[in-house]
Amino acid sequence: xxxxxxxxxxxxxxxxxxxxxxxxxxxxxxxxxxxxxxxxxxxxxxxxxxxxxxxxxxxxxxxxxxxxxxxxxxxxxxxxxxxxxxxxxxxxxxxxxxxxxxxxxxxxxxxxxxxxxxxxxxxxxxxxxxxxxxxxxxxxxxxxxxxxxxxxxxxxxxxxxxxxxxxxxxxxxxxxxxxxxxxxxxxxxxxxxxxxxxxxxxxxxxxxxxxxxxxxxxxxxxxxxxxxxxxxxxxxxxxx
Amino acid sequence: xxxxxxxxxxxxxxxxxxxxxxxxxxxxxxxxxxxxxxxxxxxxxxxxxxxxxxxxxxxxxxxxxxxxxxxxxxxxxxxxxxxxxxxxxxxxxxxxxxxxxxxxxxxxxxxxxxxxxxxxxxxxxxxxxxxxxxxxxxxxxxxxxxxxxxxxxxxxxxxxxxxxxxxxxxxxxxxxxxxxxxxxxxxxxxxxxxxxxxxxxxxxxxxxxxxxxxxxxxxxxxxxxxxxxxxxxxxxxxxxxxxxxxxxxxxxxxxxxxxxxxxxxxxxxxxxxxxxxxxxxxxxxxxxxxxxxxxxxxxxxxxxxxxxxxxxxxxxxxxxxxxxxxxxxxxxxxxxxxxxxxxxxxxxxxxxxxxxxxxxxxxxxxxxxxxxxxxxxxxxxxxxxxxxx
Ligand SMILES: Nc1ncnc2c1ncn2[C@@H]1O[C@H](COP(=O)(O)OP(=O)(O)OP(=O)(O)O)[C@@H](O)[C@H]1O
Ligand SMILES: [Mg+2]
Numbered sequence: 001x002x003x004x005x006x007x008x009x010x011x012x013x014x015x016x017x018x019x020x021x022x023x024x025x026x027x028x029x030x031x032x033x034x035x036x037x038x039x040x041x042x043x044x045x046x047x048x049x050x051x052x053x054x055x056x057x058x059x060x061x062x063x064x065x066x067x068x069x070x071x072x073x074x075x076x077x078x079x080x081x082x083x084x085x086x087x088x089x090x091x092x093x094x095x096x097x098x099x100x101x102x103x104x105x106x107x108x109x110x111x112x113x114x115x116x117x118x119x120x121x122x123x124x125x126x127x128x129x130x131x132x133x134x135x136x137x138x139x140x141x142x143x144x145x146x147x148x149x150x151x152x153x154x155x156x157x158x159x160x161x162x163x164x165x166x167x168x169x170x171x172x173x174x175x176x177x178x179x180x181x182x183x184x185x186x187x188x189x190x191x192x193x194x195x196x197x198x199x200x201x202x203x204x205x206x207x208x209x210x211x212x213x214x215x216x217x218x219x220x221x222x223x224x225x226x227x228x229x230x231x232x233x234x235x236x237x238x239x240x
Numbered sequence: 241x242x243x244x245x246x247x248x249x250x251x252x253x254x255x256x257x258x259x260x261x262x263x264x265x266x267x268x269x270x271x272x273x274x275x276x277x278x279x280x281x282x283x284x285x286x287x288x289x290x291x292x293x294x295x296x297x298x299x300x301x302x303x304x305x306x307x308x309x310x311x312x313x314x315x316x317x318x319x320x321x322x323x324x325x326x327x328x329x330x331x332x333x334x335x336x337x338x339x340x341x342x343x344x345x346x347x348x349x350x351x352x353x354x355x356x357x358x359x360x361x362x363x364x365x366x367x368x369x370x371x372x373x374x375x376x377x378x379x380x381x382x383x384x385x386x387x388x389x390x391x392x393x394x395x396x397x398x399x400x401x402x403x404x405x406x407x408x409x410x411x412x413x414x415x416x417x418x419x420x421x422x423x424x425x426x427x428x429x430x431x432x433x434x435x436x437x438x439x440x441x442x443x444x445x446x447x448x449x450x451x452x453x454x455x456x457x458x459x460x461x462x463x464x465x466x467x468x469x470x471x472x473x474x475x476x477x478x479x480x481x482x483x484x485x486x487x488x489x490x491x492x493x494x495x496x497x498x499x500x501x502x503x504x505x506x507x508x509x510x511x512x513x514x515x516x517x518x519x520x521x522x523x524x525x526x527x528x529x530x531x532x533x534x535x536x537x538x539x540x541x542x543x544x545x546x547x548x549x550x551x552x553x554x555x556x557x558x559x560x561x562x563x564x565x566x567x568x569x570x571x572x573x574x575x576x577x578x579x580x581x582x583x584x585x586x587x588x589x590x591x592x593x594x595x596x597x598x599x600x601x602x603x604x605x606x607x608x609x610x611x612x613x614x615x616x617x618x619x620x621x622x623x624x625x626x627x628x629x
Contacts, residue, residue, distance in 0.1 A: 057627070066534055067623035087538060094536020101626070105531040109250035121244065122536045166535075 001041050002222040004231040008039025013206055014063065014174065015039055019072035021058050032058050034229030035072070040174075040208065045200040047220035048210045049234070054226045056210040057178055063208065064097045064176045065089045077173050094122040098167030100177040104159040106151040112138065112162045113147040119170040137165040140203075141195060157188030164195060174206040175199070181216050193219045242541045243532060248549040251521065258517045259553060262609075265513035266557025266602050267564065269506040274598040275565045276499025278590045279573070280492045286586035287488035290423035291481030292370060293457040294326075298450040298467065301476045305487065306339050306449045313445040315473055322466045324459030325452055328366055333453035335361035335368075338433050340440050342407040344396040353583045355392060357408070357429045359436030367453045371425055376401045376416030381432050384439070387416035389426040391572070391585040399429075410439035424484065427584045451480065507605055510557075514609025518550050522617040529617050530625035539618040546617050550610020551603060558602025562595045 001008070006017060016038040023030040032055035040046055048056050061067040063074060065081050073082045076096060084092060098119075099105075106115045116137055120130040138144045141161035151159055160180060167175050177196065181189035197219050199205040209220060217223045223234040252259045291297075298319055299309035311319075313336075319325070320332040327333065338359035343352040362381045365371060379385035386405070393399045403414050412431065420426045437444055454460060457479075464477040478486075522529070529542055569590035 061623045061626075064534070066626070067621075090533070090536055090538045093534065097534075097536075099531075099534050101531070103527075105527060105534075105626075107247060107528055107531070109254055110244075110247060114244065114246065118244075118532070118537075119535050121242070 001039070002044055002046055002224070003039040004037055004224060004233060006037030006039075012039035013042040013044075013077055014208075015073075015075040016063070017073050019059075019062065019074065020070045021055070021062065021067075022070045032229060033062075033069070033072075036230050038224075038231055040206065042206050043200065043204050045197070045207045045219070045221045046209065047217040047223045048208070048226055048231070049212070049214075049217055049223060050226035052212075055229065056226055059226065060176050060178050060208065060210055064099060065093050094119065094170070096173040098170070098172040098175040100160070100163050100167045100175060100180045102179040102182040104151070104156075104163045104183075106159055106162055106166075108151050111148050111150055112143060112154070112165075115151070115162055116165045116169050119166060123170060133169050134165075137169040138162075140168065140199075141165045155188070156184050157191055160184065160188070160192050161195065164192070164199075168199065168203075168205065174208060177207065177209045179210055179212065181211065181213060186215075189213065189216060243537055243545040245548060248545055248552065251525065252549060252552060255517075255521060255524070258520060262510075262514045262517035262553045263557040263560065265510035266554055266605055267560035269503065269510040269605065270558045270561030270598040270602045271564045272506055273499060273503035273601060274562060274590065274594050275568055275588070276495060276502060277594050277597070278565070278568065278588045280495035280499065281591060281594065282587045282589040283495065284485075284488045284492045285589055286422060286584070287424050287484040288481060289370070289421060290425055291479070291484040292368065293479060293481050294454050295367065295480035296452045296454055296460055296463055296477050297480045297483045298452060298475050298477050299448075301474045303476075306337075309449050311336065311447050311450050311475065313447070315475070316447065316450055318470060318472060319450050319452060319467065319475075322452075322463050324454050324463035324466075326455045328363075330363055330366070333363060333367050335364045335451045336433060336447040337361070337364075337449055337451060338437050338440075338442060339448045340408065340436060340442075342429070344392075344398065344405070344407070347395055347397045350397075353396075355396065355429055355583060356427065357431065357436065358425075359433030360430050361433060364430065364451075367451055368420075368425070370423060371418050371420045373416045374419045376414070379415055379430070379432055382435065383432065384410055384412045384435055385415045386412045386429055386431045387418050388414060388429045390417060390419045391426040392429055393417045395585070408436075408439045409441075410435075422587065424584055503601070507601070511605050511609045514550055514553060514605060515612065517553065518546065518610050518613035519616070521549065522546065522613045525617075526620060526625045526628055529620060530622045533622045534626065542618040543611075543614045546614030547607065547610045550614070551606040554602045554604075554606025554609070555599065557605075558599040561602065562598050566590055566595075 008015060016036060019033050019036040021033040023032060050056055062069050069082055073080055081089060081092060113134055116134045117130055120133055135144060138147055141164050143158060143161050146154060181192050193216050196207055200207055211217050224231045225234055298311060300311060303309035316336045320334050325332045325334060340357045341354050342357050344355050346353050379387055388399045398405050399414050401414055405412050454463060460479055467473055467475055467477050568588040570587050572585055572587045
C-alpha cells in the first residue's frame with residue numbers, strides 16, 4: 001500500500017513524515033517540499049510525476065540519503081536516516097539504496113563488469129563471490145555478453161541496463177530511479193521499463209521512480225504527483 | 241574495500257597530456273635535486289679519499305690550509321722523532337711538502353688553468369699508500385723531474401712522458417704518471433720538494449706542511465699530544481682524512497645549500513603542476529566522484545583514491561628524474577679548489593641512497609600536490625554534484 005496522507009501503519013518500508021526542504025538562493029528562499037508524507041511498502045512500484053522544478057529529484061535525494069531535509073523524518077526499514085552522521089549515512093546508502101540515474105553515471109574507465117562490481121567492493125564478499133553476483137546481475141539485465149565492454153562501447157539503453165545491474169547487484173532495500181528513461185528513445189525506454197517491472201514482479205524489488213513520461217509511469221502500480229511541495233495521488237489530481 | 245586502483249590508473253591514462261606535464265615537472269625537479277646532491281657527494285668523496293686514517297698532517301698552528309702554513313726544517317726533525325711515526329728501512333715515513341701553483345694549458349680549450357704543484361719527499365709513495373705510479377717511474381731526488389696525476393696527464397697538454405715543461409723559472413722532465421684513486425692528488429703535479437723550493441726561490445729551511453705515516457690509526461693521539469705539548473713547536477696536527485674532510489666542507493655545503501634552494505624552488509613549481517593536474521582531474525570527474533559517494537564509498541575512500549593518483553604521478557616522475565641523471569654517475573667534472581684556486585677534478589656520485597632520497601622527495605611533492613585536490617573531491621556535496629552534467 002502506498003499512502004500520502006501520513007496515516008500509514010507502523011510497518012511501511014519507507015515512511016516519510018512532514019518532510020520539508022528549503023533551498024537558499026541568494027536572498028531568496030525556495031520552499032521545495034512542504035510537509036510531505038509518504039508510506040511505501042516492500043514490493044511497491046511508485047512513480048513520481050510533476051512539472052520541472054517541482055522537487056522530484058530533491059525528494060529522491062532525500063530518500064536516498066544524499067541530502068538532508070530542513071525538517072521532518074524519513075524512516076527506511078526501521079532506520080531513521082534523517083539524523084544519521086555523514087559517515088553512517090554513507091554506509092547506510094551502500095547497504096540499502098540502489099541508484100539509477102538519468103545519465104547512467106557509469107564510470108567511463110571501468111568495464112561493465114567493474115562498474116557493476118563497485119557496490120560489492122563495499123561488502124565482505126570474496127572476489128569469487130563478487131564475480132558470481134556481478135554475472136547474475138548482468139544476466140538479469142541481459143548483458144552477460146557485454147561484461148568486458150566499456151561504457152562508450154555500449155548504446156544508451158545498454159548503458160542504462162548496466163546502471164540497473166549496478167543498482168541491484170548488492171540487493172538493496174529499494175531502488176531510486178531519477179528519470180531513468182529520460183535520455184532514451186521510445187523502444188529503449190520501454191525495454192528499461194519492462195526490466196524495472198520485471199524486477200518488481202519477479203524479484204520482489206521496491207522501486208521509486210521519477211519520470212516525465214506518462215507511458216513509463218503507467219508501468220508503476222501507483223502514480224503520485226508532486227504538487228506545491230506535497231504528494232497527491234494521480235486520480236485525485238485528475239478529478240479536481 | 242576502497243575505490244579500485246584501476247580507476248585511478250586508467251583515469252591517468254585517459255588524461256595523459258595533463259598527467260605527462262605533472263610527471264615531467266616532478267622528474268625535472270628530482271633530476272636537478274639529485275644531480276646537485278651527487279655533485280656534493282662526489283666532491284666530498286674526492287677530497288676525503290685523498291686522506292688516509294693512518295696519516296697525520298702537521299701544519300703551523302692557526303693555518304686553515306697548507307698554502308698558508310709553514311714548518312721549519314728543524315721542526316721536521318722533531319716531528320720525525322715523535323712517537324707513533326712509522327719507520328721503514330729508509331727511516332721515518334715522513335714527507336715534508338711545499339705547495340705552489342702553476343698554470344698549464346688545458347687540452348680542451350688551450351687556455352691556462354691553475355694546477356697545484358706539490359714538492360714532496362722521495363719517500364712520499366710509502367707515506368701515501370693510495371698513490372701509485374702507473375706509467376714511467378718516480379722522480380729521482382735532486383733532479384728537475386715530475387710525476388703527474390692521472391687527471392692532469394689527461395686534461396693538460398704537454399705532460400706526455402719524457403716531455404719537458406717549463407714553469408716557475410725551471411725546466412722539468414715528465415718521468416711518470418701516478419694514480420691516486422680519484423682523490424685530489426690526481427689533479428696535482430709532484431716533484432722533489434727541495435728542487436721545487438729551489439726553483440721557486442723559497443727559503444730552503446721551510447716547508448708548507450709535513451705528512452706523517454703513523455704506525456696505526458690509533459697512534460694519532462700519542463703523536464699529536466707529543467707535538468702539541470712540545471714547547472719548541474707551534475703546530476697543529478690533524479688526521480689527514482679529517483683535514484680533507486674540512487677542506488671539502490665549504491664547497492660541499494655551498495652545493496648542498498644551492499641544491500636545496502634550487503630543489504625547493506623547482507619543487508614549488510612542480511607541486512603547483514601536480515596541484516593543477518589533480519584539481520582539474522577532480523573537476524572533470526565531479527560526477528564520477530559523486531556517483532561513487534552515492535554508491536556508498538566514504539569520504540576517506542575518495543581522499544585516498546585521489547592521493548594515490550597524485551602519488552602515482554609523483555612516483556613515475558621521481559623514477560624518471562633519477563633515471564635521467566643516472567648517466568651522470570662517474571662523470572668527471574672540475575671545480576676550483578677554493579683554498580688554492582687550482583683546478584680539482586671530481587666525479588658525480590649517484591648513490592642508491594640519493595636515488596631513494598630523490599624518489600621520496602618526489603612522493604612528498606605528490607602528497608603536497610595531491611592532498612588538497614583529494615580533500616576538495618571528498619568535500620563536494622553529492623546531491624549538488626549529481627545535478628551537474
Ligand atoms: N542546491 C540547490 N540550491 C538551490 N536551489 C536548488 C538546489 N537544488 C534544487 N534547487 C531548486 O529546487 C527546485 C526543485 O528542484 P528539483 O531538481 O528537485 O526539481 P525536479 O522536479 O527534479 O525538476 P526536473 O523535472 O527539472 O528534474 C528547483 O526550483 C531548483 O532550482
Ligand atoms: Mg529532477
